[in-house]
Amino acid sequence: SQQGEEDPQALSIQEGENATMNCSYKTSINNLQWYRQNSGRGLVHLILIRSNEREKHSGRLRVTLDTSKKSSSLLITASRAADTASYFCATESGGYNKLIFGAGTRLAVHP
């Protein structure tokens, strides 16, 4: 079963626009991570936010976490065609680093 559920399932925008993806989860977490996957390849870690953090930035990425609503959002500002990929949220709640992924948001950025 998948704990994280991303919304929307697919997003299509123009270069320069911002892209916002949302993630909801079901159980309490230690941290929440966002990963990117290019067309059936391996996943690349983007950012990790701990359960006691509310917001985190990394370059053009901004992640928020609301543990009371069990939700997170990933904002990509000033998007580029190279940002085209699938984005997954993953939660870690066990004693070891077992990640539970959502189904992902497929982002398409058009030049």
Place this chain on the structure above:
Amino acid sequence: ETGVTQSPTHLIKTRGQQVTLRCSSQSGHNTVSWYQQALGQGPQFIFQYYREEENGRGNFPPRFSGLQFPNYSSELNVNALELDDSALYLCASSVKQGRDEKLFFGSGTQLSVL
């Protein structure tokens, strides 16, 4: 690059056969996890190995088994293949960075079961 390599990149098997997938982690990464990703879905946790012992398992039957070796390589074995085993199989090694543990994924093995 993540420093994690998987082989082969693609594989075709028939139902009932057995398959072994291989992963080579970065030196010093003593934890390896395996994930199954069906088309259009997120990865699902199969199991994790730490210092050559299984350290947690997801909801997968015993015909999914693994090994981890001292040289940071590992294997995923699947017996009695079923059509639903067709998926991208990802291995990920990890290392602790302070309180956080970050996963480094390989590019995966695409398995097709006919």
